[in-house]
Amino acid sequence: CSDHESASNNIKHEKTEKCEDLNCVRKHIDEINKEIISLLAKRMEYVNLAGEIKLKNNIATAYDKKRSDHVVDTAEEFGKSKGLPEGFTKSVFQVIVDKSAENEQKNMDQVKVKK
Numbered sequence: 001c002s003d004h005e006s007a008s009n010n011i012k013h014e015k016t017e018k019c020e021d022l023n024c025v026r027k028h029i030d031e032i033n034k035e036i037i038s039l040l041a042k043r044m045e046y047v048n049l050a051g052e053i054k055l056k057n058n059i060a061t062a063y064d065k066k067r068s069d070h071v072v073d074t075a076e077e078f079g080k081s082k083g084l085p086e087g088f089t090k091s092v093f094q095v096i097v098d099k100s101a102e103n104e105q106k107n108m109d110q111v112k113v114k115k
């Protein structure tokens with residue numbers, strides 16, 4: 001598919017608006033939180049799709065250490081290039097990837113029971 005490329009071009013909050021008070025800053029933070037969560041929900045859809053494809057290919061295990069490590073390492077490097085502190089992105093993505101695989105496995109096990 002080709003439409004995955006356009007998803008990364010959704011650049012909002014390009015410059016940090018000059019907020020005069022804490023309320024204004026927190027509104028921006030709340031808005032960004034919703035965007036992060038929306039993207040995580042979209043990400044989880046693809047993770048679960050990966051699980052369906054694994055089952056079709058007779059792979060019963062969601063967790064793939066090589067791929068997980070690659071995702072975490074690539075994220076950490078990108079985070080650093082964006083100015084995030086060392087180790088920040090790695091910590092966040094380790095949780096995302098572990099919890100995603102956990103959810104993917106749950107879905108895969110349910111599909112197996114239904115069959």
Ligand SMILES: C=C(O[C@@H]1C=C(C(=O)O)C=C[C@H]1O)C(=O)O
Pocket residue numbers: 046047050051062063064065067068071096097098100101104
């Ligand atoms: C989505 C996958 O399944 C798991 C979840 C991953 C993720 O959240 O990025 C990566 C590898 C697997 O542990 C995959 O294999 O690509």
